[in-house]
Amino acid sequence: DTGVSQDPRHKITKRGQNVTFRCDPISEHNRLYWYRQTLGQGPEFLTYFQNEAQLEKSRLLSDRFSAERPKGSFSTLEIQRTEQGDSAMYLCASSLNQGAKAGGYNEQFFGPGTRLTVL
Amino acid sequence: AQKVTQAQTEISVVEKEDVTLDCVYETRDTTYYLFWYKQPPSGELVFLIRRNSFDEQNEISGRYSWNFQKSTSSFNFTITASQVVDSAVYFCALRSLYSGGTSYGKLTFGQGTILTVHP
Numbered sequence: 001d002t003g004v005s006q007d008p009r010h011k012i013t014k015r016g017q018n019v020t021f022r023c024d025p026i027s028e029h030n031r032l033y034w035y036r037q038t039l040g041q042g043p044e045f046l047t048y049f050q051n052e053a054q055l056e057k058s059r060l061l062s063d064r065f066s067a068e069r070p071k072g073s074f075s076t077l078e079i080q081r082t083e084q085g086d087s088a089m090y091l092c093a094s095s096l097n098q099g100a101k102a103g104g105y106n107e108q109f110f111g112p113g114t115r116l117t118v119l
Numbered sequence: 120a121q122k123v124t125q126a127q128t129e130i131s132v133v134e135k136e137d138v139t140l141d142c143v144y145e146t147r148d149t150t151y152y153l154f155w156y157k158q159p160p161s162g163e164l165v166f167l168i169r170r171n172s173f174d175e176q177n178e179i180s181g182r183y184s185w186n187f188q189k190s191t192s193s194f195n196f197t198i199t200a201s202q203v204v205d206s207a208v209y210f211c212a213l214r215s216l217y218s219g220g221t222s223y224g225k226l227t228f229g230q231g232t233i234l235t236v237h238p
Contacts, residue, residue, distance in 0.1 A: 033224075040230070042123075042212075042230050043226070048225060091164065110163060110165075111163070113162050113163070
């Protein structure tokens with residue numbers, strides 16, 4: 001399977017604990033995105049990377065959230081001191097950005113998500 | 120700021136009926152892409168169609184067609200001869216095309232429309 005993969009698929013934790021999620025993008029993709037989706041809502045953008053550089057962060061990404069993509073390949077999203085409001089599906093997507101010469105279009109392919117439940 | 124509105128929360132049809140999903144968007148950017156994604160019960164977002172802002176030609180792809188009207192900021196999606204397997208949540212999304220845009224890189228999603236196709 002050469003699609004976007006995420007691990008774990010499900011995570012149940014107690015309030016106050018730290019959790020870390022991993023995303024493995026499609027191998028040649030240089031962009032990686034994190035989104036959060038709560039029940040009954042559309043995904044909301046959290047942050048994205050071009051290679052190892054984090055280029056944009058949403059206001060939704062509080063100080064308790066940190067994302068890394070150390071070698072420009074896989075990425076991790078860590079939530080510290082989890083709260084019940086953090087319960088959501090965390091989606092990762094990747095794309096190949098070829099710049100303006102290619103028309104600027106880069107379709108995002110999504111992974112299956114990690115469903116977080118904070119008790 | 121960008122915004123996508125899907126006014127229909129749920130739609131229920133009988134198999135073989137045609138169904139249209141509505142989408143209205145707001146953006147200050149002059150160049151952007153519009154998308155429709157499908158999210159089946161498994162949770163993974165599946166790309167369906169995209170349209171760029173400078174091409175208002177409407178197209179048909181198999182059982183899918185879309186009606187893009189820039190004058191009314193609408194991007195409606197039609198499934199012809201619906202099937203039970205079309206049952207899913209459908210999301211409309213918006214993305215700026217160039218780095219000069221206000222929200223370059225990220226997708227802004229609507230709230231989603233739950234489509235149920237009964238046999």
